[in-house]
Amino acid sequence: MSYKKYYDNRDVISLFSGAMGLDIGLQEAGxxxxxxQDFEPACVKTMKANGHNVLGGDIREIKPETLLEMTGLKVGEPFxxxxxxxxxPFSTAGKRLGINDPRGSxxxxxxxxxxxxxxRFFIMENVKGIVSAPLKHVPADERDGNDPEQQLGTVLDVILSEFNKLGYKTVYGILDAVNYGVPQFRERFILIGSRDNEDVFLPVPTHFQMHQDPNYRWKxxxxxxxxxxxxxGxxxxLTPERKKYLRMVxxxxxxxxxxxxxxxxxxxxxxxxxxxxxxxxxxxSYAQPSPTITTAPAQKATMLCHPVKDRPLSVHEYAxxxxxxxxxxxxGTTAAKYKQIGNAVPVGLAKAIGEAVIAVADKNAVVETKRFRGTSIHNRIRNALELGTYSGKIAAAML
Incomplete structure (x- = not known):
């Protein structure tokens, strides 16, 4: 079936949208x-409060036809x-217990x-632990090489297999938001797929710990x-006791x-x-990017406190x-707001991902790599940053 007549479409259907960090970045990309769509009532209310079209409820009970009807789109039309x-269960934080098979999730x-x-495309984001998570986690001292359930492979193997069955060409990797102008170290697993076998690629980093141009340094x-x-705000x-100790830090x-x-x-x-x-x-520290923000900055083990004030970061600062x-x-409650913000994809990272997909869609992703040969290292870095394309990535690798 041909979908060529839909190629000017830029409409996106967002699932598990949360507070819409990913969506905002994609919109900023164009x-x-x-x-x-989301299951959490607070997230649904947040989307509605910001004027967005929303379908709340359990995705397991939602028909794809409903999403198409609510957007006026047809099969094959969404960008x-x-x-x-x-x-x-795939997070690198905490224990990975049981059979974490995405086929049952x-x-x-x-x-x-x-x-x-x-x-035409999809973007799936997740915790970085999904790359290495086995389908069945077994403690090292209990592993048995003869147990077939312990040889099931990884969660990622299953995910890639499922998208391959659908005929999507995919690319994936771990991206750190700090490398895309976000004032925060935050690694996320990103998987991009193309229905029409287009040369999708991950966005090239735009910000670096050290760079001669301050505009390209980590925020x-x-x-x-x-x-x-x-x-x-x-x-x-913080409890009085925790605040007392924080003052000493x-x-x-x-x-x-x-x-x-x-x-x-x-x-x-x-x-x-x-x-x-x-x-x-x-x-x-005011002088450094933030560590990955948590969903509970006032909890004893996950504190994210202000550089000079004796309090956790505010909701506004989190945002x-x-x-x-x-x-x-x-x-929602203050705790619900922290959770929504803490679970979001940083807008700058989402925008970079969106721009990479748009570059493919606009056929700007393919540039002859010989364009970079014979140029100075300074120009090659500049070109790689400005292009934000697969060839830009190649050029950066050549440095």
Missing amino acids: LNVAIG MICGGPPCQ LFMDFIRMIDYIKP TVGEAIKDLEDED ECGK PEGGNWKDLPKDIIPVAMGGAYESGGGKVGFYRRL RLQQFPEGWIFT
Whole structure:
């Protein structure tokens, strides 16, 4: 079946939309999010509060025909389906228990929608742990090479196999948002697919730890939130005890910077536990990008506290680190707002991904690599950054 007559379409169907970080970035790249979908009532209310077309409810009970009817689109017409099917068991944080088979998860509903709707492209995002997560996790001391269930492969093997069955050409990788102008270290698994065998590619990094042009350097917490320093705003609360210990921590520090005799008391039971415990009494640094923001910045083990104020980051500051537009409305309790923002894809990363797909769609992705041969290293870097194309990526690799 030919879909050529739909090639000018830029409409996107967003699934598992959350607070719409991915969607906002795609829209900033030039796409049109025709509808969003989510199960969480607070997320649905947030989308509606910001004027977006929304279909709330359990995706397992949603028919693809309904999404098409609500957008006025036909099979094969949407430019893209995007989303991040919840795959918490695949996270590198915590234990991976049981059989984490995506064939029995919401991932298959993402597949179901793509199979029926047949968008020209899809974007799937997820935690980076999905790349290495086995279908059955077994502790090292209990592994049995003769157990067929322990030889099932990885979650990623199944995901790629399912998209291959649908006939989509795919490319995937782990992208760190800090390399795309986001003031935050945040690694996400990104998978892009093309229905029509187009040469999809991952976006080329645009920002670097060191660069002669300040515009291309990593963005810092100070650049994102320092103007809000005197605006406490809506914010989680620290207990008096936690606040007392936080006052002893310098900018950019954590529990390790507390006086030695106080550390055992301040840490409590966590003092004897393993792991790096970097989140305990953690203050951000104005001079550095933020670590990956969590969904609970006031909790003892996942603190994300202001560089100079004795409090967690505010909801407004959280939104700044994820690059939500000023005035974006988040609904629900303070905890619900933190969760929505903390789970979002940073807008700058989403925009870069959208621009990469649009470059393919506009046939701007293929440039002769010989164009870069014989040029100075400085020009090759500049060209790679400006092109943002597959050939730009090749050029960067040639440096």
